[in-house]
Amino acid sequence: MKPIMSKYLTILAGNPRGGEKTWESLYKYVIDHLNSDLAICTGDKWVSDVSLFEKADFKWIFNEPEDWYEYYENNFKGNWKEFFEMGKDTGLYNSGNIHFAIKDIILKNYFEELKKYEFIIYTRFDQFYTDYHINVNDEDADNIWIPEGENYHGIGDRHAIIPNKYIEEFLSICDYVDSKESIINPPDYLNCETAYLRFLTNNGLIENVKRYERLQFTSATKKDKTNWRVPKYKVYMMKNLLIKYPDEFIDSVKNSLKDNKFSYFFQEPILCITYFYLSIRRIFGKTIKS
Template sequence: MMMDDVTLANNITVAEQRSVVCMIGTLRAVDLTYQNLIEKVIQPLNADLMFCVSRMTSEDETTINKFRSCNIVDICIYEEAGDGYQDFLHGFFNQLTPEKRTEWHKYFDIEGNWLGGIKGRRGSGFHLNFNYWKLLDRLRFKNIGSEYQRFVITRTDLFWMVEHPPLNLLDSNLIWIPTGENYNGYNDRHAVCSTQNVYDYLSLLEFMLNFKALEYIYNNLDENNLNHERHLKSHLDYCGVEVATFKNVAYLTGDKQTLTNWAPVKTKYVDRVEYAYKYQEELLSSLENMAQFAIHKSWNKMIFEGDRRSN
């Protein structure tokens, strides 16, 4: 194509791109967040909705029904979580040669929450990798991936103080994440991907299963310790994917009944308003950025594409 034709094609792609919000993990805090998620994320992005979550209770289907006003294109509630995903790993190990089993155990030699959820490790790193892998499989199996150009990968216990940044402001060549909560890696709470990079974002476990992760993972250790945020960064760096950020305007919430793998839910009064939160810095930064947004009335000064910041 001539240059003008390329430009026109890109403009058409931007104008007509379809988006889907992908809820992963478990259905936490939905009673507190569902209306907020609809009003601040799903509706402003004119997005369809899909769920790829592991079962928490027998009421999960009823919980999802709270989003009945949205266009739900797929629901996958899987039970493979089992006993710390040991059933899944047991089946995988049975297919390996003795040499490959020895090679796989190089992962277990690395301490840290990046494998949280298996072998008694604290945290949810392996849970999250498994969630990504299940979503990737679902996008392939249902051929959902071919229907959309943008994928908003998020969780149900995020409470948004400001409407999600418009996708036309977020370069589709980059993966977009909120600022903060990076722990020397990349914030793994929320991501905006595109057809160009959604596979890269979701393939952490796939790269472990095919042993490609051994090519880069040992280069990102901190005294033989690895967290999920650094694992995510090392993986995307290896894949050659650039990451940009927008100012965080959401925080993890819950109540006393909300199950958690790491931080418990706490409460705090800020300007005489009580907030239920899991991470104080995340809450305070979202409040600060909400105030900044109220001044600018625009996302243009709250996104950081040029310097690809992750802090």
């Protein structure tokens, strides 16, 4: 850990996907830039000899169940099952259930550690950062900050900056899932993002949510396992690095280029080349369709 207590704790939750190139972007643009402490929270079957396990200040390793619904059966007695069954074809049933349970594990086992920091950056292993992460100013310290985009009829759930005073409510999504409120007037399409929005609305945290320009995209390697979207696009000249959502990548690099186009090209030339290629491809795709 750093000699001086950090303002931030960055938590990577889930399976260690994305690979070393992705994690190098995390170190450069988030951890080192913000002088943030780093916690990784993952299942015991994912522990391996990668840089994350050397870099992390905290290693929160849990016994991963073969069936994640066993976790809910052992810890909750309400209508969680009915809730998840409403999202069988949307990613909620086989992906959201894992992400929600990990938040519950962190809340129940590491809450006292979280309280030592001003802000928690709650994110995933597979986020590739294209530029320097925002640093929350004192005047904005009462807000929960979430990158723009990737809403899918709800609100993006892959990354958030949460002030200390809201972190307990933010992590308590399993309590909401298990409550009667979660199944009242559900949307026609209940996915992770709509569930996240309904949860934040139910506990009032949505009033404190603000958005900022996206500077990260979801990456993968060819060996990464996924419970939902399979990546098809690659970052050129970066061996084994794939893009899961092209629009997310394009928005991130576009935002990075906004104020310093010339210098950013030299900062991240490979990302820029891939950006121009995908942008042109998207334009031609729209032209052909029309």
